Amino acid sequence: MTSARKMLRRGRARTSAAALAAAAGILSVMLGIGGSASAEPAGSTHAAATSITFVDTAGGANFQQFFKEIIPQAEKDLGITINYLPSSAPELLQRLQGGQANQDVVLLKPDGLTSLTNAGVPLVYLQARRPKIPNLHLVADADIKSVLGIPTHGVAVPFWRDQFGIIYDKAKIKNPPKSWQDFYNRRNEWAGHIGIIRPDATSGGGRIMLRDFLLGIGLDEKPPFSQIQSSSEWTQDLQKLRTFASAFYKPAAGSATDLFQQFAQGNVWITEYAIDFTLWSRDQGLLPKTVGATFFKSATYGGAAYLAVPGNISVGQKLAAFKFINWLLSLKTQTRMLTEMHEYPGISAWKKMPASAFKDIPTWTTVQAFRTPLENNDLYTWLTQNGMQLLGG
Amino acid sequence: MRRMLGRTRVVRLSTVTLLAPALAYLGVFFVYPIFVTLRTSLERTGASGYSFDNYRAILGSGYYWNVIGLTLLLAVATTLASIVVAVPLALVLRTHVRGHRFVRVLVLTPLLILALISALGLLIIWANTGWANKIIASIIGADIQVDYTIKGLIVFYTWLYAPYTILTTLSAVEAIDPAVEEAARVTGATPIQVLRRVTLPLSLRGVRAGSILTFLLAFEAFSIPLIAGGNHRPLAVVVYTEATVFNNFPKGSALAIVMAVIAVVVLVSYQALSTGRQRREGRT
Numbered sequence: 110m111t112s113a114r115k116m117l118r119r120g121r122a123r124t125s126a127a128a129l130a131a132a133a134g135i136l137s138v139m140l141g142i143g144g145s146a147s148a149e150p151a152g153s154t155h156a157a158a159t160s161i162t163f164v165d166t167a168g169g170a171n172f173q174q175f176f177k178e179i180i181p182q183a184e185k186d187l188g189i190t191i192n193y194l195p196s197s198a199p200e201l202l203q204r205l206q207g208g209q210a211n212q213d214v215v216l217l218k219p220d221g222l223t224s225l226t227n228a229g230v231p232l233v234y235l236q237a238r239r240p241k242i243p244n245l246h247l248v249a250d251a252d253i254k255s256v257l258g259i260p261t262h263g264v265a266v267p268f269w270r271d272q273f274g275i276i277y278d279k280a281k282i283k284n285p286p287k288s289w290q291d292f293y294n295r296r297n298e299w300a301g302h303i304g305i306i307r308p309d310a311t312s313g314g315g316r317i318m319l320r321d322f323l324l325g326i327g328l329d330e331k332p333p334f335s336q337i338q339s340s341s342e343w344t345q346d347l348q349k350l351r352t353f354a355s356a357f358y359k360p361a362a363g364s365a366t367d368l369f370q371q372f373a374q375g376n377v378w379i380t381e382y383a384i385d386f387t388l389w390s391r392d393q394g395l396l397p398k399t400v401g402a403t404f405f406k407s408a409t410y411g412g413a414a415y416l417a418v419p420g421n422i423s424v425g426q427k428l429a430a431f432k433f434i435n436w437l438l439s440l441k442t443q444t445r446m447l448t449e450m451h452e453y454p455g456i457s458a459w460k461k462m463p464a465s466a467f468k469d470i471p472t473w474t475t476v477q478a479f480r481t482p483l484e485n486n487d488l489y490t491w492l493t494q495n496g497m498q499l500l501g502g
Numbered sequence: 503m504r505r506m507l508g509r510t511r512v513v514r515l516s517t518v519t520l521l522a523p524a525l526a527y528l529g530v531f532f533v534y535p536i537f538v539t540l541r542t543s544l545e546r547t548g549a550s551g552y553s554f555d556n557y558r559a560i561l562g563s564g565y566y567w568n569v570i571g572l573t574l575l576l577a578v579a580t581t582l583a584s585i586v587v588a589v590p591l592a593l594v595l596r597t598h599v600r601g602h603r604f605v606r607v608l609v610l611t612p613l614l615i616l617a618l619i620s621a622l623g624l625l626i627i628w629a630n631t632g633w634a635n636k637i638i639a640s641i642i643g644a645d646i647q648v649d650y651t652i653k654g655l656i657v658f659y660t661w662l663y664a665p666y667t668i669l670t671t672l673s674a675v676e677a678i679d680p681a682v683e684e685a686a687r688v689t690g691a692t693p694i695q696v697l698r699r700v701t702l703p704l705s706l707r708g709v710r711a712g713s714i715l716t717f718l719l720a721f722e723a724f725s726i727p728l729i730a731g732g733n734h735r736p737l738a739v740v741v742y743t744e745a746t747v748f749n750n751f752p753k754g755s756a757l758a759i760v761m762a763v764i765a766v767v768v769l770v771s772y773q774a775l776s777t778g779r780q781r782r783e784g785r786t
């Protein structure tokens with residue numbers, strides 16, 4: 110009996126030890142202990158992978174549909190499987206920091222790209238991969254060196270350049286404002302009908318509108334944000350913004366779809382938003398046909414979406430990623446984006462673009478003169494976090 | 503002796519083998535994600551190391567208590583509204599009135615439509631120019647504001663989540679042996695007494711199961727308040743905003759843990775309360 114108990118005890122001890130070892134193993138995996146990063150050997154002759162994941166953190170509903178349409182063609186042309194994954198920049202950052210090495214090509218807005226580089230996420234130096242990405246010659250050198258004023262040192266390449274504008278219902282507004290100051294002065298003409306997306310929404314439209322308004326009434330966003338905040342003009346500008354916001358339709362829309370719904374219901378008559386998504390939504394019947402666009406000659410946001418390749422993927426994955434980026438930068442794909450999506454291309458081959466594409470949107474030369482890129486990410490982040498308070502929400 | 507030990511081992515081995523798939527599933531899809539969320543919630547925002555800072559910030563802020571209050575209010579109100587809709591409907595449907603099959607299918611409709619699409623549709627029909635609003639306005643003679651209000655959210659939630667209460671209540675009501683109610687009637691009980699003393703207590707199990715489901719779904723609702731909530735943003739939307747807009751995963755994770763703890767506490771309290779009540783009623 111005693112020996113039987115001993116055997117049982119020994120058995121239990123072994124089981125416990127095994128369980129402890131297994132738990133320790135699981136914990137070490139959970140805590141990410143013992144992970145390793147892959148490096149790209151110089152002059153390698155590896156074969157390209159046959160499957161990659163394309164993470165899109167920049168596209169709205171319109172581009173998610175566009176990618177679903179064009180990716181099958183890319184798969185056919187390149188002979189690789191492309192897994193399309195709509196995501197967000199914070200989620201992508203979380204995954205990359207967690208050591209996930211299956212994000213092969215990523216599409217990011219400027220603030221997303223900045224958050225990745227600020228967090229020290231290694232990205233492939235694309236400029237040095239010109240032989241693997243021949244279509245890089247279609248991209249202007251300046252567009253590879255910096256992202257809307259933020260130096261990126263060649264790790265990202267523009268895929269598209271988006272443009273904001275004043276969207277208004279022509280049936281309700283015959284004489285739209287000519288500038289932000291004019292918009293502010295005449296706010297009572299449209300009191301209760303000026304739309305905005307919540308500044309803390311996933312869509313950046315609302316915070317961009319707040320930033321553009323501040324710039325439009327004279328704020329200089331070039332100095333560091335701490336310096337801006339300590340100036341007396343800042344307090345006055347914020348007060349003006351609060352006054353302007355008192356004429357907004359309440360509540361602020363939770364998303365672009367919600368904003369368009371407010372337009373369709375006749376509650377919202379005028380706002381600032383992305384031209385491409387607005388025109389696409391109008392084409393889809395989500396907005397009244399009477400909705401049109403106008404542009405202020407200053408303080409009108411011009412953004413972009415950038416392609417990048419995380420540095421932690423294998424050599425084979427990188428080679429496949431370069432093939433896909435080259436395909437995305439091809440004249441055919443970029444022209445299709447301009448004509449179907451009303452979006453300015455990332456490449457600068459303007460002479461090769463059809464003139465008919467500029468029927469609904471101004472030419473690039475016109476837009477370039479007034480587009481105001483994001484130059485102060487701290488200001489933008491502050492508006493994201495405090496915008497709702499400014500709106501009185 | 504050895505045979506006994508051998509049998510014990512075989513029993514233990516087969517138990518472990520039978521439990522393994524369920525344990526593995528729980529480990530991978532429940533314990534591990536909870537562990538990761540918990541660990542992330544303890545991370546310091548913008549600094550290294552672990553602390554309870556995020557929990558302190560949440561529990562010490564009036565804003566988050568308001569969010570928690572709103573989330574509970576919406577979930578409780580939706581649950582009560584669902585019960586109010588479910589019980590009479592189930593009592594009518596069990597009599598197999600004309601068109602009951604159509605109504606049974608109709609009840610399932612909200613479950614067949616994506617919540618996001620439902621939210622947009624509800625916003626449209628309840629807008630000032632929407633037909634639902636117009637019908638009510640023509641009856642009461644005044645416009646009503648439903649979109650972007652708390653009462654609107656309760657209406658929308660109830661439309662989407664009441665089917666869970668309705669289905670379980672209906673199945674409980676239909677399972678009641680008609681002889682029991684007949685016996686009560688024969689012994690002199692009025693229809694109201696039969697309903698109060700026999701039918702309702704016997705259908706309580708179904709109401710409880712359904713209302714728990716409805717409560718949890720309403721407590722975790724995301725798509726409807728995101729689209730149609732306006733300034734009324736419950737916990738799920740705030741968690742999402744913290745993580746994906748403010749890029750603050752640690753705080754978002756802490757909020758998610760707080761949310762889970764509240765859900766578990768409410769669930770356990772509700773179970774204890776209704777089980778105790780059932781026991782007391784069983785004794786009497």
